[in-house]
Amino acid sequence: MTLFDGNALAGELADVLGADPTTARLRCTGCGSLGSLGETRVYRTAMGSVARCHGCDTVLVTVVSDGVRRRVGLPGVRAASIG
Template sequence: MDQQYLDGNALAGPLAEIFAADITTADARCGGCGRTGPVATLRVYGRAPGLVARCPGCDEVLLRFVRGPDAAWLDLRGMVHLRIALPS
């Protein structure tokens, strides 16, 4: 893929509207190759109607985020799980 991408930190602002925790520090497990790592390490492409985050290991789409004027759509079907650390 020859498109320019940002790292997963580009998702911090948009996802802060939905989640109380900082999702960029959460661990995402790829459904394609099984790689587990922080959301901040994903490759984020923003030329689509929304944001698309891909696995840096196998390029599988893990997350899609589209924001409309009165709603947001979040598709996480490329992830096996999203582990969010919580304070004790």
């Protein structure tokens, strides 16, 4: 497993969240902190990517691709704003 920051998800999430998804503001369900996707900690494996809250380590975003479809989950996001 390799650790990156949230900027690593920019290309994958641009299709879903718009041109620059790293600026999307996410509120964590775990600790309530508000931060940009670019501030998260992203863990990548061959199976996909997981972005975790920088404050409490809650899983905020999951991205899994099977080569045909990309599936994005926001299990730890209470609210998101773009722009």
